[in-house]
Structure formats: structure tokens, C-alpha cells
Amino acid sequence: MITFESVSKTYPGGTQAxxxxxxxxxxxxxxxxxxxxxxxxxxxxxxxxxxxxxxSGRVLxxxxxxxxxxxxxxxxxxxxxxxxxxLFPHRTVIDNIATVQRLLGLDKKxxxxxxxxxxxxxxxxxxxxxxxxxxxxxxxxxRVGVARALAADPPILLMDEPFSAVDPIVREELQQEVxxxxxxxxxxxxxxxxxxxxxxxxxxxxxxxxxxxxxxQYATPHEILTRPANGFVGSMVSKDRGFRALSFxxxxxxxxxxxxxxxxxxxxxxxxxxxxxxLDLDPEARTALWIxxxxxxxxxxxxxxxxxxxxxxxxxxxxxxxxAALLLDANDVPGAYITLEDLAPHLRPxxxxxx
Amino acid sequence: MNWLLANPDRVRELTVxxxxxxxxxxxxxxxxxxxxxxxxxxxxxxxxxxTTAASAVFTIPSLALFVVLPSILGTQILDPVNVLxxxxxxxxxxxxxTVFDALDAVPxxxxxxxxxxxxxxxxxxxxxxxxxxxxxxxxxLRVAAVTNVSLVSVGAVIGIGxxxxxxxxxxxxxxxxxxxxxxxxxxxxxxVLDRLIAVAGRVMTPWLHVSxxxxxxxxxxxxxxxxxxxxxxxxxxx
Numbered sequence: 087m088i089t090f091e092s093v094s095k096t097y098p099g100g101t102q103a104x105x106x107x108x109x110x111x112x113x114x115x116x117x118x119x120x121x122x123x124x125x126x127x128x129x130x131x132x133x134x135x136x137x138x139x140x141x142s143g144r145v146l147x148x149x150x151x152x153x154x155x156x157x158x159x160x161x162x163x164x165x166x167x168x169x170x171x172x173l174f175p176h177r178t179v180i181d182n183i184a185t186v187q188r189l190l191g192l193d194k195k196x197x198x199x200x201x202x203x204x205x206x207x208x209x210x211x212x213x214x215x216x217x218x219x220x221x222x223x224x225x226x227x228x229r230v231g232v233a234r235a236l237a238a239d240p241p242i243l244l245m246d247e248p249f250s251a252v253d254p255i256v257r258e259e260l261q262q263e264v265x266x267x268x269x270x271x272x273x274x275x276x277x278x279x280x281x282x283x284x285x286x287x288x289x290x291x292x293x294x295x296x297x298x299x300x301x302x303q304y305a306t307p308h309e310i311l312t313r314p315a316n317g318f319v320g321s322m323v324s325k326d327r328g329f330r331a332l333s334f335x336x337x338x339x340x341x342x343x344x345x346x347x348x349x350x351x352x353x354x355x356x357x358x359x360x361x362x363x364x365l366d367l368d369p370e371a372r373t374a375l376w377i378x379x380x381x382x383x384x385x386x387x388x389x390x391x392x393x394x395x396x397x398x399x400x401x402x403x404x405x406x407x408x409x410a411a412l413l414l415d416a417n418d419v420p421g422a423y424i425t426l427e428d429l430a431p432h433l434r435p436x437x438x439x440x441x
Numbered sequence: 442m443n444w445l446l447a448n449p450d451r452v453r454e455l456t457v458x459x460x461x462x463x464x465x466x467x468x469x470x471x472x473x474x475x476x477x478x479x480x481x482x483x484x485x486x487x488x489x490x491x492t493t494a495a496s497a498v499f500t501i502p503s504l505a506l507f508v509v510l511p512s513i514l515g516t517q518i519l520d521p522v523n524v525l526x527x528x529x530x531x532x533x534x535x536x537x538x539t540v541f542d543a544l545d546a547v548p549x550x551x552x553x554x555x556x557x558x559x560x561x562x563x564x565x566x567x568x569x570x571x572x573x574x575x576x577x578x579x580x581x582l583r584v585a586a587v588t589n590v591s592l593v594s595v596g597a598v599i600g601i602g603x604x605x606x607x608x609x610x611x612x613x614x615x616x617x618x619x620x621x622x623x624x625x626x627x628x629x630x631x632x633v634l635d636r637l638i639a640v641a642g643r644v645m646t647p648w649l650h651v652s653x654x655x656x657x658x659x660x661x662x663x664x665x666x667x668x669x670x671x672x673x674x675x676x677x678x679x
Contacts, residue, residue, distance in 0.1 A: 137557055162559035172554030176572045176648045189559050218648040234558070244557075 087113050088134055088242070088274065093143035095129055095299065103129045104299035107143070111291075113241075116268055116275045118289035120282055120322075126299030127278045131244055134276065135164045147242070162190055165235030165243040165273070170251045171227035173219040179230050180205065180215035186238040197237075204237040205230075209263060225256035232264070236271070245277040249284065261287055282322050286311065286330065294319045308334040332397035337390070337432060342413050342422040353377070359425060360408035369419050376407050389414050390424060396432045403429060445622035456626055459603025462596065463589040463634070465525055470532020471582060477533075478540030479566050488541060495534035503527060503595045524596040531592060532585050539581025543574035576649055579642025583635050590631040594623070604630070 088111040095104040104126040111117045119127035132138035133145045136157045145152050152160055165186075166172075173182050183201035188194065202212060208229040219227055228248060235243055248264075249257045265288060268275060279285055285292045286307040294302040294310065296318050303315035311331040314320035323330075345365070348354055354365040362379035365386075374386040388402040389412045402411035403426055412420035445452060481487040506527040511518045514526060547570050555569045556562075594605025602609070607623030610616075643650060 132557075135557060137553075158559055158561045161557060166554070166557040168550070168554050168557070170550065172550060172557075174551060174555070174569060175548075176569075176646070186558055189564070218651050220648065221651055 087111065087146075087148055088276070089144075089146040089149075090130065090133075091144045091146065093130070093133065093140045093145060095126065095133075095138065096141045102298050104140070107299065107301055109293060109301065109304060111274065111276060113274050114272045116277070116288060116290045117293065118285040118291070119276065119278045119293045119295060120280065120285040121295035121302075122280060122297060124297045125295040127280075127293075127295050128246060129299070130295075131246065131276050131278050134242070134244060135161045135166065137161075162186060162238070163240050163242070165238070165240040167228075167231045167235045167243065167245040167248045169247045170224075171219065171231030173227055173230055173234070175219055178216050178218055179210075179222070182219065182230055183234045183237050185234060186240075190238060201233070201237050204233040207236065207267070208233040223256075224252045225260060228252055228256075228260055229263070232267075236267075236273075241274060243273045243275045245275065247278055247280070250279070250281070257284075264288065286323070286333075294322060329397065329400075332400060332433070333395045335396045335432065337394050337396055337399050337429075338392065340424065340432060341428045342424045343428075344422045345412075345420065356408050356410070359410045359423070363408050367420060372418075374412055374420060378407070386412055386420075389420060391418075396429065399424065400429055400433070444616070444618040445625060448622075452622065452626060455604045455606060456630065459590070459593055459605070459627070459630060462521065462524055462528070462593045462601070462603050463586065463630070466528030466532045467582065467586050467589050469525075469529040470534075470536050470585060473529070473533040474536035474540045475571075477537050478544055479571070482541055482544045482570075492538055492541070495537045498530050498534040503531070503592055504598060506530070507596060507599050519600050521601045523599075524593070524601050528589055528592055532589060535585045535588060536581055539578060539585075540574070543577035543581065544570055546577055547573040572645075575642060575646050579638055579645075582642075583638045586634045586638055587631045590627060590634060594627060 088109075090107045090109040093104060093107045094102075096102050107126075107130060109130075119130060121127050129138050133140055134147065134152065136152055136155075139153075147155075147160075174185070177185070180198055180201050183204050184192075184194070184197035187197035187200050192200070202215065205212060205215060210226060210229050210233065214222065214226065214230075219230065222230065228251075231248070235245075245264075249260050252260065261284060277285075277288060285294075289307055291304065292307055292310055293304045294315075296302050303310060303319045305313075305315075308331070310319060311323055311327055311334070314323060343358070345354055345367075346358070348367075349364075352366070354367060356363040356365050356376070364377040366375040366377055366383070368374070374389075376384040376386055378384075384407045386406065388398075388405055390399045390402050391414045399411065403409060403424065405411075410423040410425045413422040413424055415421045477491055481491060507523055508518075510516070510523045510527055511520065514522065516522050551573065552565065552569065555565045560569065594602050594608060596602035597605030597609045600606075604623045604626050607619050607626075611619030611623065
């Protein structure tokens, strides 16, 4: 549990970085601090490991005021991931990862053994271990940064704009990786970003902050999308807000149409949804092709499963050339399809839990 | 050249003397400069005082220093310690600025990362700042070493100057061949020391000399769920 108790920070000269912040971060939760530059999000996060000091108020970690803990021992118990990885250029990948354990007093061999585990956990191959950071791609460096923060198995992980320096494709990959990791390791993660989409994707809870260091809203992504507390939060999430809110309702009870039987040529006629279109289904090879009258084929790339979000189901329907998405059964075999008509009853804002 | 080839023993003796008169002060100067740099590098006032003092030291003519030092140190006028101390002072003065600059050049982001993950200030200085400063330090050390090799010969005027004694005696005896021998040997010595430091600097900074081409095959792909890479992973862990 991390608690901010009326924390303010004023820089000499009078600039207000943080104004009276009260925040409870639950153990094991993924909390994202989001806002434009100058909103105090990074300063707040750096107060957790005493890289920044409040002008007034207290920051508590598990009930203890961090001001009473020696900075070095506090920091050794908190993983820290920086933009660009913040790796040591003069150490190999494996020694970078082993750093914290070495500082904790582990001998080189034991620290490296732990480091290899961490390297694997972030999805990197051990053949990279002896390289220097300059020999890695940006995405790999960032993974090494995460591995270094995780190697000593700290209960808290702080991430300072960890994905802002990599290209969009790698960023998405890393975001998914961090989600997967968090499901596995259940750390208390605090992540700082200026990207509201990243916040909505990763956070269990999101703290939206405005310039001057004022907290605007602290809530779940769903609530932030469906019930922004004020105009500032509303304008941050305005783009595709309604569509994105569909991410939070799952498709459990809905109508669908069974696929018609195969014709003589082994193909399934989709005339019911799109005249002239056929479906070529190969359950063995797990491939499905839409075929139009001219014989042109379109792979059915996205299919729907029971329990998917309404958003991804809608996306699958819209992406299909016949405006129908194949529905996978419990054995992952397409047995039916859904159309816009099937989804229509679900295309309404879902109520906020507890509201 | 004739004198050089005809007197190998004398040349060897003077070269060894010259070598230790040049190397000991550089090492001593480096230690002093590093200590000053690591301790005072972050304190602006102390830094200003040190750099000003260093410039002042460097303006003292070497011959004057050789002559004045005995009365300060209580040594004999012909004691090699005088030369060693004087040259150590020059080396330290020359190197301290290099040390400050080299430490300043370490990327701030790396230092901030070190602090954030739990380095104490002293540990960080030694294990992060210092190694990352090696390359510019080696460059400065090469200048100091070569400067020293040439300064040692001035000591010959007071009778302690290694190969410099070939200059004084060659001049007194009007024997240019001996002077030429001194010049050749000093140049050779300076060149060898310079190369040695350059090579040592390279060896100590392997991360600056790796191929930056990102070679794809065995590592760029996430290893999860791939039996082939999982196998290579356990192998690489040894």
C-alpha cells in the first residue's frame, strides 16, 4: 500500500509542482499517473522512492513514512524502470540485470543466476546476455530495464514513461508484455505516462492530473471513459470515447447464426449476408477464407470468442468483407457467425459498476 | 646514431631512470587528480579553487621548482625525490581538469538511473561514474605521460634527468651525436608510453568497441514458447 497524504511540492521560485495530493495505491494494483507535462506525475512517483521530496505532506509505503527510511535501502526495495531503459552502458546485459542483487550483497554467481531468470521472464533470449546495451534495439533495452527492475523481486515497481522512446509497434508489444507480466507477478506497479491510451490499456486505476499538480480523477479506466469527472478529464479521453468504452463490456449472451452446411465443392455459401460470397473453411489447418464472385480471397483474420469485449467483436465484424465475423466455439472451431444485428443490442454504454 | 649503438649499457641505464622518473609522477598525479575529482567533482566552489590552483602550479617553471623544492621538502638538492615531487605536481595539475571534464561527460540519465535503483553516492562514483569516464581520462593521461617524458629531461640540469643527461653532456662536449641519441630515445619512450596508455584505455572500455550492428538471429525474438530458443537459453546460462 502506497499512500500520499496531502502532499504538495513547490519549487524554489514558486512553481507549484504538486498541490495537496491524496492518493491510496492498493497493494498488487497497477496504477497509472497520467497527464500533460508539468502536471507533477513524475514528481509524485519519484517521491515514492525519495528521488523527490515533498514540501509538505507525507508519502507512506506500507504505513511507514518514506522520509524515515534511508534512501538507499528504500530504493533497493523498489524496482525502477526508466525511459530508454536507463541501462549502464559499460555493463553487459546480464550484469545490468544483476546490478540490484549485487548491491544487495549477493555474490556475482548467484546474482547472475537470478538475472538469467529475469531475462527469460521478460521474453529475451539468453544469447543476448553478454551484449552491451548499445548492441540492443530500443525495445530490447527497455525489456532489459524491466528485467533489471524485477530481478530482485521487489514488491513495488515504478515505471517512468517506460515506453515513450520506442516506436509504436514495439510499444504495443511491450505494453502487452507488461500486462502479461503483471498478471503473473502481481506487483504494485506505478506507471507514469502522458499517453491516455496507454493509461487506459494498462491501469487498474488511473490518476488523471492537470498542470499545477492537481488530481482531477482517480478511478478505473471504465469509469474514466464513461463518467469523466470534469471537462479536463473529458477532453483527455474524448477521442473515440464511446467506442473505447465498449472494451469494458463482454459479449456473453448474444444471438448468432449457425453456418450453413457445405456445398458440393466443400465451400459454404454466405449468400444470407453477402450475395455471391463463399466461405472456405479448413478446420484442420485452422484457416478461413472469404471468397467473392470473382474468386478473390480474403483471409478471415479476426474471429470472435464468447467472452470477448464488445469492442473487439464489433471490430471483427467491421473488418470482415461480408460484415460478419466468424464465431469460434469452445474447441476454437468456427461454427457460427455474428453480424451487426447480433451486436446492436449490446452497443450501448454499459453502466459503471457500483454507480 | 653511432653513439647510441656503441653505448647500449649506458643508454639502457638512462632509459630505465627516465622511465621511472616519468611513470611514477604520472601515476601519483593520476591518483591525486582522481581523488580530487571524485570527492569535489560536484562542488562548484571547491572545483573552482582546485582548477585555479592547478593552473597556477602549471605556470611555475620546472627548473625553478626543482631548485626550490629541496628547501621545502628538506631533501638534498640532488635527490631524485625533488624531480618526482615536482613532476607529480605538474601531472596532477594537468590531470585534475581532465578528471572533472571526464566525470562531467557521464550521461546524467545513467547517473539518475543508478541513484534510483539504489546506489549510494560513494558506490556510484566508483562503480558507475569512474568506469564511464575511462575513455576521456585515458586521452588526458596520454598527454600527461608524454609531457612528463619531455619534462624529465629538464632535471638533467640538476643532475637527475634520465636521458636528459645526454643533452647536457653532449652539449658540454660539443657532441651532437649524443644529443641526437637522447632525442631519439625520448621520442621512442614518449611514443611507446602513449601507445601503451591508448591500448590500456581501449582494453578497459570494451563497451565502446563492440560492433553496433544489431545481429538478429538468436536473440531478437521473444523466447517464450519456442523450444529451440528455450534450449539455447539454458545453454547460454552457464
